[in-house]
Amino acid sequence: MGNVASSKSSRGFNTNTEWRLNVMDPKAWSEPTIFKPERFEKDRKGNEGLQWMPFGVGRRGCPGEGFAKRMLGLMLGILIQCFDWEQVGGEMVDMTTIMERDFILKAKPLEAMYMPSKSMFNVLS
Numbered sequence: 001m002g003n004v005a006s007s008k009s010s011r012g013f014n015t016n017t018e019w020r021l022n023v024m025d026p027k028a029w030s031e032p033t034i035f036k037p038e039r040f041e042k043d044r045k046g047n048e049g050l051q052w053m054p055f056g057v058g059r060r061g062c063p064g065e066g067f068a069k070r071m072l073g074l075m076l077g078i079l080i081q082c083f084d085w086e087q088v089g090g091e092m093v094d095m096t097t098i099m100e101r102d103f104i105l106k107a108k109p110l111e112a113m114y115m116p117s118k119s120m121f122n123v124l125s
């Protein structure tokens with residue numbers, strides 16, 4: 001990454017990607033293209049997951065981290081528990097990914113149909 005022009009932000013970081021770990025960098029991750037959620041398990045040998053800091057750390061770390069983590073679990077729980085989901089077109093979900101500006105995106109957006117599950121009818125009506 002040495003050939004990327006860099007400038008310091010007001011927070012002291014290089015504003016280019018130098019301070020960010022490329023999510024697919026084989027120097028940083030073992031088998032970077034494989035889905036291995038266990039890399040983020042606490043107390044895992046090698047602890048490679050510790051280098052992933054989505055909320056930053058220290059004095060300027062994200063103050064919304066606790067809130068965001070609670071909301072993510074809550075929202076996912078609500079989506080699963082309160083709604084019935086169906087595939088559109090009955091095809092298998094295409095899991096092909098593309099890289100765009102350091103983000104891994106689905107090549108083909110997920111399309112799904114949802115409606116409130118039976119247990120939600122009373123709540124919503």
Ligand code: HEM
Binds near residue numbers: 054056059061063067
């Ligand atoms: C998934 C959700 C979120 C992610 C991934 C995220 C990530 C981050 C990151 C990476 C930073 C910069 C940390 C650093 O420079 O070291 C940051 C800063 C910040 N975040 Fe979040 N954040 C999230 C949600 C939230 C929420 C819900 C709030 C408020 C309710 C929030 C408020 C802030 C504020 C105020 C800062 C600036 C802190 C400072 O400069 O001192 N964030 N966040």
